[in-house]
Amino acid sequence: MPKTTHLTKVQKFIPTSEPVLDGNEKKYVLDTLERNWISAGGKYSQLLEEKFAKWVGAKFAVTCSSGTSALHLALLSLGIGRSDEVIIPDFTIICSASTTLLTGAKPVLVDVDKYWCMDPKKIEEKISKKTRAIMPIHMYGNPANMKDILRIAKKYKLFVIEDACAAHGATVNGRKVGTLGDVGCFSFYASKNMTSGEGGIVVTNSEEVANLARIFRSQGFEKPRFIHRYIGYNYRLTDIQAAIAYAQLEKIDKKVARRREIAKNYIRLLKNVSEVSVHPEPPWGKSTFWMFGVLIKESFGRSRDEVIELLAERGIGSDRFFTAMSLQPVFLNDKSPNYPDVSGNYSVSRDVGARGLYLPTGLNITLDQQKKVVEILLSLRVKGAKIIKPTFVRKDKRGTFIEALNDIGWENVSYGSMKKGAVMGNHYHKKTQLFFYITKGAAKIDIINVKSKVFESFILKADQGVIFKPNHSHAIRFLELSNFVMGKSLKYDPINPDTYPFTVPEVK
Numbered sequence: 001m002p003k004t005t006h007l008t009k010v011q012k013f014i015p016t017s018e019p020v021l022d023g024n025e026k027k028y029v030l031d032t033l034e035r036n037w038i039s040a041g042g043k044y045s046q047l048l049e050e051k052f053a054k055w056v057g058a059k060f061a062v063t064c065s066s067g068t069s070a071l072h073l074a075l076l077s078l079g080i081g082r083s084d085e086v087i088i089p090d091f092t093i094i095c096s097a098s099t100t101l102l103t104g105a106k107p108v109l110v111d112v113d114k115y116w117c118m119d120p121k122k123i124e125e126k127i128s129k130k131t132r133a134i135m136p137i138h139m140y141g142n143p144a145n146m147k148d149i150l151r152i153a154k155k156y157k158l159f160v161i162e163d164a165c166a167a168h169g170a171t172v173n174g175r176k177v178g179t180l181g182d183v184g185c186f187s188f189y190a191s192k193n194m195t196s197g198e199g200g201i202v203v204t205n206s207e208e209v210a211n212l213a214r215i216f217r218s219q220g221f222e223k224p225r226f227i228h229r230y231i232g233y234n235y236r237l238t239d240i241q242a243a244i245a246y247a248q249l250e251k252i253d254k255k256v257a258r259r260r261e262i263a264k265n266y267i268r269l270l271k272n273v274s275e276v277s278v279h280p281e282p283p284w285g286k287s288t289f290w291m292f293g294v295l296i297k298e299s300f301g302r303s304r305d306e307v308i309e310l311l312a313e314r315g316i317g318s319d320r321f322f323t324a325m326s327l328q329p330v331f332l333n334d335k336s337p338n339y340p341d342v343s344g345n346y347s348v349s350r351d352v353g354a355r356g357l358y359l360p361t362g363l364n365i366t367l368d369q370q371k372k373v374v375e376i377l378l379s380l381r382v383k384g385a386k387i388i389k390p391t392f393v394r395k396d397k398r399g400t401f402i403e404a405l406n407d408i409g410w411e412n413v414s415y416g417s418m419k420k421g422a423v424m425g426n427h428y429h430k431k432t433q434l435f436f437y438i439t440k441g442a443a444k445i446d447i448i449n450v451k452s453k454v455f456e457s458f459i460l461k462a463d464q465g466v467i468f469k470p471n472h473s474h475a476i477r478f479l480e481l482s483n484f485v486m487g488k489s490l491k492y493d494p495i496n497p498d499t500y501p502f503t504v505p506e507v508k
């Protein structure tokens with residue numbers, strides 16, 4: 001990792017999210033301890049199920065140990081199993097696929113739309129005789145296009161399982177997600193809009209599904225106990241966890257409103273920034289913006305992963321988006337018959353997964369902290385340098401030919417060979433633009449904008465180039481014996497050179 005100058009010092013680390021336990025959590029937990037009922041099925045489990053069902057607008061709610069177990073319980077309770085297919089989005093967390101596989105069914109991937117949720121236009125081509133269910137995800141709080149998904153489900157008589165694990169309080173036409181399909185699943189993981197540390201809940205209007213979910217949640221136990229009609233699991237939520245979740249539920253509407261407020265702030269702060277695109281809210285509903293996402297555009301000048309690393313160095317937590325299922329090594333390397341077919345077109349999903357990151361969205365974040373996050377994010381843009389992308393590459397037995405600067409007129413081209421440790425540049429030009437291309441070897445590039453003092457540093461390797469803009473002092477330190485080609489946008493005038501010394505501090 002090259003050493004970089006941090007122009008802005010951040011005193012306190014701003015995490016992506018942290019649980020806020022500012023209600024009755026402690027009181028209710030102490031109550032479970034005093035009542036000596038700490039495992040599942042106590043007072044708070046019952047209260048949580050009743051009140052969550054009421055809040056979300058469903059007839060029944062069944063607590064469980066996680067969002068993942070909620071998804072598994074939903075699939076099992078709808079009778080999905082061997083020889084069935086379940087349609088899931090390609091852009092998702094692995095548990096959409098893994099819970100489907102656990103039932104013996106096969107996940108079938110569908111690309112996402114520009115709101116990061118399953119694209120209904122691409123579902124029908126994936127429906128086969130084996131399809132039993134569609135499992136859309138309300139991604140990062142964005143409600144999926146449920147109207148179109150439900151229409152397709154009705155046409156083909158398919159179940160709809162809503163993964164609302166990260167979307168407590170998101171709505172479509174005023175109705176809360178999780179209640180629009182046959183079953184809805186929520187997570188109570190620590191970063192979610194309501195948490196119990198770990199935990200989850202299944203909601204449905206079907207008494208039969210709710211009863212089955214209760215049976216599968218608890219080892220398949222029925223009456224008489226230990227006589228099994230079904231294979232079940234231990235997916236129970238303890239009453240200690242339920243007590244925490246119940247206290248969180250008391251404040252859920254405030255928490256949802258707060259996340260929307262945080263998103264509104266980010267949208268305003270990033271309004272005229274062309275190098276990122278911000279978390280889009282779909283027109284058919286209200287997002288909770290569980291985690292505020294941005295997509296890093298090519299014009300940012302850095303990769304998404306580089307941005308995350310540099311933000312962390314500057315005290316800002318952020319995290320990468322999920323990676324498309326069609327790119328997962330486990331599915332690419334192992335051709336088990338039930339593993340999803342990864343050969344289709346998942347261009348949106350792959351792109352969003354590669355360029356997306358989420359910014360700190362914890363309920364406690366202040367507006368000043370949000371401003372700091374945006375200021376630091378924007379300071380990472382590579383403004384003075386433009387990485388050259390080849391527009392045409394030809395490789396044959398003679399070697400490699402690269403056309404990279406078709407669109408710019410260049411007055412002067414130089415080339416040379418430099419020894420390891422040699423330094424070139426350490427100055428800037430007021431009018432001249434330079435292009436610098438390494439054909440062999442590697443160099444460390446340091447650039448400082450002499451006006452704003454924004455500093456950038458990166459390694460340039462063989463077959464990579466960079467443009468140095470006017471007023472950007474540049475220093476090139478060769479890390480090994482290297483060959484280079486250099487172009488200048490103006491003729492070199494030895495009598496009156498357009499060259500001004502400015503020492504890049506790191507190179508001295």
Ligand SMILES: Cc1ncc(COP(=O)(O)O)c(C=O)c1O
Nearest residue numbers: 066067068093165166187188189
């Ligand atoms: C969309 C989605 N589904 C499922 C899950 C799994 O939830 P849990 O971590 O509670 O198992 C998550 C967790 O982040 C999620 O974001």
